[in-house]
Amino acid sequence: MVDVAVIGVGMMKWGELWDKSLRAVFVEAALNAIDDAGVDRIDSMYVGCMSSGLFAGQEHLGALMADYLGVCPIPATRVESACASGGIAFRQGLIEVASGMSEIVLVGGVEKMTDVDGGGATYALSTAADQEYEDYNGVTFPGLYAMMARAHMEKYGTTRKQLSEVSVKNHDNGSKNPNAQYRMKLTVDKVAGAVMVADPLTILDCSPITDGAAAVILCPLETAKKISKKPLVRVSGSGQATDTIALHQRKDRTWLAAAESAAEKAHKMAGVKPSDIDLAEVHDCFTIAEICAIEALGFAEKGKGGSVSENGETAIGGRIPINTSGGLKSKGHPVGATGVAQICEITEQLRGESGERQVKDAKRGLAQNMGGTCASSVVHILEVA
Amino acid sequence: MVDVAVIGVGMMKWGELWDKSLRAVFVEAALNAIDDAGVDRIDSMYVGCMSSGLFAGQEHLGALMADYLGVCPIPATRVESACASGGIAFRQGLIEVASGMSEIVLVGGVEKMTDVDGGGATYALSTAADQEYEDYNGVTFPGLYAMMARAHMEKYGTTRKQLSEVSVKNHDNGSKNPNAQYRMKLTVDKVAGAVMVADPLTILDCSPITDGAAAVILCPLETAKKISKKPLVRVSGSGQATDTIALHQRKDRTWLAAAESAAEKAHKMAGVKPSDIDLAEVHDCFTIAEICAIEALGFAEKGKGGSVSENGETAIGGRIPINTSGGLKSKGHPVGATGVAQICEITEQLRGESGERQVKDAKRGLAQNMGGTCASSVVHILEVA
Numbered sequence: 033m034v035d036v037a038v039i040g041v042g043m044m045k046w047g048e049l050w051d052k053s054l055r056a057v058f059v060e061a062a063l064n065a066i067d068d069a070g071v072d073r074i075d076s077m078y079v080g081c082m083s084s085g086l087f088a089g090q091e092h093l094g095a096l097m098a099d100y101l102g103v104c105p106i107p108a109t110r111v112e113s114a115c116a117s118g119g120i121a122f123r124q125g126l127i128e129v130a131s132g133m134s135e136i137v138l139v140g141g142v143e144k145m146t147d148v149d150g151g152g153a154t155y156a157l158s159t160a161a162d163q164e165y166e167d168y169n170g171v172t173f174p175g176l177y178a179m180m181a182r183a184h185m186e187k188y189g190t191t192r193k194q195l196s197e198v199s200v201k202n203h204d205n206g207s208k209n210p211n212a213q214y215r216m217k218l219t220v221d222k223v224a225g226a227v228m229v230a231d232p233l234t235i236l237d238c239s240p241i242t243d244g245a246a247a248v249i250l251c252p253l254e255t256a257k258k259i260s261k262k263p264l265v266r267v268s269g270s271g272q273a274t275d276t277i278a279l280h281q282r283k284d285r286t287w288l289a290a291a292e293s294a295a296e297k298a299h300k301m302a303g304v305k306p307s308d309i310d311l312a313e314v315h316d317c318f319t320i321a322e323i324c325a326i327e328a329l330g331f332a333e334k335g336k337g338g339s340v341s342e343n344g345e346t347a348i349g350g351r352i353p354i355n356t357s358g359g360l361k362s363k364g365h366p367v368g369a370t371g372v373a374q375i376c377e378i379t380e381q382l383r384g385e386s387g388e389r390q391v392k393d394a395k396r397g398l399a400q401n402m403g404g405t406c407a408s409s410v411v412h413i414l415e416v417a
Numbered sequence: 418m419v420d421v422a423v424i425g426v427g428m429m430k431w432g433e434l435w436d437k438s439l440r441a442v443f444v445e446a447a448l449n450a451i452d453d454a455g456v457d458r459i460d461s462m463y464v465g466c467m468s469s470g471l472f473a474g475q476e477h478l479g480a481l482m483a484d485y486l487g488v489c490p491i492p493a494t495r496v497e498s499a500c501a502s503g504g505i506a507f508r509q510g511l512i513e514v515a516s517g518m519s520e521i522v523l524v525g526g527v528e529k530m531t532d533v534d535g536g537g538a539t540y541a542l543s544t545a546a547d548q549e550y551e552d553y554n555g556v557t558f559p560g561l562y563a564m565m566a567r568a569h570m571e572k573y574g575t576t577r578k579q580l581s582e583v584s585v586k587n588h589d590n591g592s593k594n595p596n597a598q599y600r601m602k603l604t605v606d607k608v609a610g611a612v613m614v615a616d617p618l619t620i621l622d623c624s625p626i627t628d629g630a631a632a633v634i635l636c637p638l639e640t641a642k643k644i645s646k647k648p649l650v651r652v653s654g655s656g657q658a659t660d661t662i663a664l665h666q667r668k669d670r671t672w673l674a675a676a677e678s679a680a681e682k683a684h685k686m687a688g689v690k691p692s693d694i695d696l697a698e699v700h701d702c703f704t705i706a707e708i709c710a711i712e713a714l715g716f717a718e719k720g721k722g723g724s725v726s727e728n729g730e731t732a733i734g735g736r737i738p739i740n741t742s743g744g745l746k747s748k749g750h751p752v753g754a755t756g757v758a759q760i761c762e763i764t765e766q767l768r769g770e771s772g773e774r775q776v777k778d779a780k781r782g783l784a785q786n787m788g789g790t791c792a793s794s795v796v797h798i799l800e801v802a
Contacts, residue, residue, distance in 0.1 A: 053549065085470040085541070088550040094498040095792035099660040105678040107657035108793065109505050110497045114477040120494050124509060131516030132418050156470070163475040272492035274483040293490040321540065366508050407480035408493065 040069025046244035080121030114160030119371025119401030178230035194338030206358020213364030241362030269413035271297025306330030371401035425454025425634035465506030499545030504756025504786030526757035563615035569673020594635030598749030627749030654798035656682025691715030756786035
């Protein structure tokens with residue numbers, strides 16, 4: 033397989049973008065990525081999006097976005113894997129470049145979630161769960177993650193304060209990210225005392241409903257050496273895995289087996305171990321998700337994700353900075369865009385472009401994206417080339 | 418890139434499958450493909466599906482289908498490109514095997530369309546068009562293809578009888594296909610005299626609403642030589658392209674530029690020309706679509722698709738047999754499954770397994786799948802290895 037580099041990243045300010053359409057949001061991020069890469073063409077593109085059908089009455093996003101980006105007749109493919117759509121779209125772009133089928137590939141992720149009301153958004157998101165056994169019985173994602181949190185608390189003694197620490201840290205990071213949706217700082221008391229959504233999770237344990245897009249440009253590393261004016265960032269590892277879609281069918285509600293499996297594959301491909309990673313973006317759709325993710329990824333021992341978060345090891349300047357972008361919690365979570373935005377953050381960190389939230393001497397970063405209650409997960413490792 | 422073979426195909430009886438769920442339909446076809454290939458594992462899988470969110474309240478089909486097929490934790494990715502979802506999922510599987518990332522890959526396509534009412538199905542399908550400029554103004558797909566038909570009639574003198582001949586021929590073929598949804602034979606008068614849907618298209622010019630799935634197994638040709646007990650079928654060409662999503666923005670409403678572009682790429686990759694192809698499955702969502710497709714693919718001169726259809730050149734035994742399976746018209750059109758089923762038909766024909774509808778001495782076949790009014794299209798060429 034051909035070695036692949038990320039040569040361009042494109043972000044935009046995320047939030048409630050009522051004055052921008054689905055296609056406008058995507059095109060803005062895509063053009064930013066093309067500008068950042070300095071390329072004058074793309075050969076193929078992918079669009080990660082979870083549910084534009086339910087959120088916006090529009091499927092067929094590959095063709096739509098190629099059209100509005102002005103790049104027809106290139107191939108354009110939409111990839112969906114619930115909230116892992118962006119990360120898995122990135123993997124498809126990686127495979128296409130690695131195969132030699134195409135040279136310069138754009139991968140964008142997008143979701144426009146605020147054009148439906150709260151019930152509509154909750155319904156659309158619920159389609160990531162098992163429709164016949166979970167949705168049918170009325171459980172929503174805050175409810176599912178609350179069950180995971182309660183199980184983690186009972187099994188390992190994880191505390192309400194530890195959940196809060198994740199949110200406080202991610203908002204601290206997000207306050208330094210001009211593209212983040214919610215840049216206010218929080219306190220542990222404020223998180224714990226906020227409106228309860230599904231006990232023990234308050235609204236400040238939950239990532240928000242967001243409109244936004246993100247995009248990156250991939251090409252062979254050898255091409256990047258010739259055309260890129262930025263520090264080179266290579267994709268050294270990629271892993272993707274699945275687990276039972278329904279939470280109740282798993283042996284252990286506290287363990288993200290798909291994230292563990294995806295990470296093992298990515299580490300093996302990159303020839304590194306978790307202690308070799310300098311920073312990571314992980315899928316903190318809820319505070320408990322970050323605690324479970326850092327355990328599955330090998331950044332904390334099993335059951336210790338809460339205490340590792342509480343003692344500052346995951347803060348910028350800590351042992352393993354997690355979600356320097358602000359994560360899904362503060363930056364926002366336009367579900368199809370999230371996995372691509374994680375790649376943008378890691379790339380910028382490895383280039384040393386992250387300003388106030390820069391991790392010192394960052395040479396290798398990891399991005400972990402997941403769908404549903406981690407029925408699908410994808411992990412990428414990026415390195416300074 | 419690694420040379421890739423199709424070593425297994427899995428079809429099932431298509432129709433109104435009210436006693437089978439979305440997942441059950443997919444798993445049935447996937448198990449048939451695994452049995453046909455004789456493999457004891459798969460390393461990765463793709464699910465082509467257009468709009469399970471709107472048709473069934475279920476996204477995240479990669480994880481769901483991997484779970485119910487019993488193959489977790491392998492990677493599983495859902496691909497969407499409207500009615501080209503299946504063909505483009507096949508291309509993703511092809512690229513993954515060609516890259517060396519995985520060895521044995523399953524590609525399935527599925528759609529369960531009859532669990533919503535007719536209005537719900539029409540709405541879900543309309544999301545393949547431009548939501549802001551086409552759907553918003555009330556046009557549906559029969560309306561869009563009727564405009565294409567009317568333009569073709571005015572520009573080239575294509576007749577009502579020529580449209581009917583496509584439907585009659587495809588039902589003749591489908592009458593010999595035990596998996597087809599509608600196996601009755603038709604006459605030109607019956608087609609022309611059926612209930613009008615959008616002038617000049619009657620209900621017998623339109624492909625039906627269908628539940629169904631199809632699946633194939635891909636692996637490197639070298640692996641196939643070792644493990645396959647069936648005649649070897651190699652994927653020699655692949656091309657994918659896009660066009661403006663909205664029909665009114667095209668220069669020529671009668672020309673499928675994305676199909677032409679995809680076919681050119683596939684022919685170039687395979688090193689062949691249209692006259693080297695022995696049979697083809699093309700995307701006859703409406704009778705006019707087959708007429709336009711055979712022109713764009715180079716099987717008929719521009720404007721001559723109608724007369725070529727009328728004079729029997731596209732029948733089994735004719736110059737270039739088209740839609741030996743019965744096509745979307747007779748076999749049915751579960752939109753996400755269609756592109757994969759086309760590959761099943763071509764593979765079986767090349768193996769000489771097509772019984773009553775076998776094309777004599779078939780050595781090379783082409784499959785053309787498209788989304789919307791051909792805003793996306795994908796073409797594959799398969800050959801006896």
